[in-house]
Amino acid sequence: LELGAQYLSCLAIQFVTLGLGFAAGSVLQAQNRFALVSAVVVGKTLLNIFLDWAMIFGKCGFPEMGIAGSALATSISSIVGDLAIVSLLLSNHSLLRIRLKGVFANNVAHLRRIGRIGLPLGMEYILWMLGQTMLIAMMNRVDNMVSGYFGVVNTLLNLSVYIYIGIGTANMMLVGKAVGARRPKEMLNATKYSLLFTMALCVVVGAIFLLFPVSLMSIFVK
Secondary structure, eight states: OHHHHHHHHHHGGGHHHHHHHHHHHHHHHHTTOHHHHHHHHHHHHHHHHHHHHHHHHTOTTOOOOTHHHHHHHHHHHHHHHHHHHHHHHHSTTSSOOOOHHHHHSOOHHHHHHHHHHHHHHHHHHHHHHHHHHHHHHHHHHHOHHHHHHHHHHHHHHHTTHHHHHHHHHHHHHHHHHHHHTTOHHHHHHHHHHHHHHHHHHHHHHHHHHHHOHHHHHTTTOO
């Protein structure tokens, strides 16, 4: 509990810029600037790996901070990545011209529209994670190791989830553009191919889990 609280308090620093990073990243994706977003994500991940090593074990002039160093490394790399994404959005190469004054002088009607779409989607994820957290809490009352194994299985199952999320995001963008341009055939094609793509991936991923469950689990546990 003490280590978890220490980790969480250091990790919470990233919330300073986390929302900005998500919002700016979604705008860049809508502008078809996927390569830039991916480059920032890769750079942020590499920075996180380096800072983890340096801050946990006290390398390169950093003090040895243990679990606090792990959380701080994640927070710092997350903030750097978010600021890089926002800088790309505000750069001269962006299709948008955004000023700080305009951000705070927003139209209430537009904010309501974003809320009507975004809040239900966010609540879906929150309710799902709340259910997972309650399961872990119940398992911890039985045996701490049980919740650990549950985390391992969940990690394995979620390895492929972000592929589906990426396909869903791409389809949402393509369908949105087709609806705005009033091109129903283009909208239909985007939907059909995204469904086909995800079904094919599900078959492949499902086959891997069915055929190699022991090999997959042995990556994490003996």
